[in-house]
Amino acid sequence: MNEGRGSTIDRREFLLRASATAAAMAATLRGAPARALQAGSTLSLPPLPYSQNTLAPHISETTISIHYGRHHRAYVQNTIKLIAGTDFEKLALEEIIRKASRQPDWAALFNNAAQVFNHTFYWHSMKPGGGGEPSGKIGERIKESFGSHQKFVDAFSSAAASQFGSGWAWLVDDGDKLRAVKTANADTPLTMSLKPLLTIDVWEHAYYLDYQNRRADYIKAFSDQLLNWEFAEKNLA
Ligand code: FE
Numbered sequence: 001m002n003e004g005r006g007s008t009i010d011r012r013e014f015l016l017r018a019s020a021t022a023a024a025m026a027a028t029l030r031g032a033p034a035r036a037l038q039a040g041s042t043l044s045l046p047p048l049p050y051s052q053n054t055l056a057p058h059i060s061e062t063t064i065s066i067h068y069g070r071h072h073r074a075y076v077q078n079t080i081k082l083i084a085g086t087d088f089e090k091l092a093l094e095e096i097i098r099k100a101s102r103q104p105d106w107a108a109l110f111n112n113a114a115q116v117f118n119h120t121f122y123w124h125s126m127k128p129g130g131g132g133e134p135s136g137k138i139g140e141r142i143k144e145s146f147g148s149h150q151k152f153v154d155a156f157s158s159a160a161a162s163q164f165g166s167g168w169a170w171l172v173d174d175g176d177k178l179r180a181v182k183t184a185n186a187d188t189p190l191t192m193s194l195k196p197l198l199t200i201d202v203w204e205h206a207y208y209l210d211y212q213n214r215r216a217d218y219i220k221a222f223s224d225q226l227l228n229w230e231f232a233e234k235n236l237a
Pocket of ligand 1: 067071205206
């Protein structure tokens with residue numbers, strides 16, 4: 001599949017947000033899975049937060065086994081190879097992603113490193129017995145930003161369904177409100193000064209064995225049965 005760059009988030013918006021402070025960046029990192037913060041030189045495949053058969057029947061053990069054990073592992077291995085002997089080796093994963101995103105010569109490194117982060121974030125965005133309407137602070141922010149839980153589901157599902165080809169849909173905090181956005185290929189909110197709260201992988205390898213071309217059914221299962229609101233709440237500032 002195409003590993004090329006190109007986000008569906010408006011690039012002018014990205015430039016407007018480029019003045020975000022280092023403190024805001026650090027706040028973004030606080031919500032990331034701890035193992036994703038490891039320095040590049042010690043990069044390894046982070047453990048799944050559950051066993052590979054736990055999300056069935058919504059996502060099968062076979063899908064998780066291939067998606068985590070082959071795709072995610074390959075992104076980690078490729079990143080390790082690409083940073084070997086370079087200045088990137090000393091950097092944490094998020095720093096590698098941000099630095100490589102500004103250098104066309106490092107597009108392959110950006111794609112693989114961003115996919116390491118995105119996949120780790122995706123595994124944590126799901127849990128068995130998840131989904132439904134959230135309570136607590138995240139529930140309040142969802143209602144403030146979208147009007148209702150159902151309007152959030154509609155916006156998030158629309159972003160995920162309308163991403164043409166491979167990519168991701170995200171719930172992000174843009175500082176003022178929560179938004180549902182989509183990114184193409186390996187692109188990630190980390191390079192756009194948007195704080196990621198949740199994500200769904202809509203590359204075909206995430207759902208094709210279980211749902212074939214029925215991406216909408218996979219998205220519905222994610223929202224109704226798997227979505228990990230505790231992880232989203234933890235990622236709020
Ligand atoms: Fe994937």
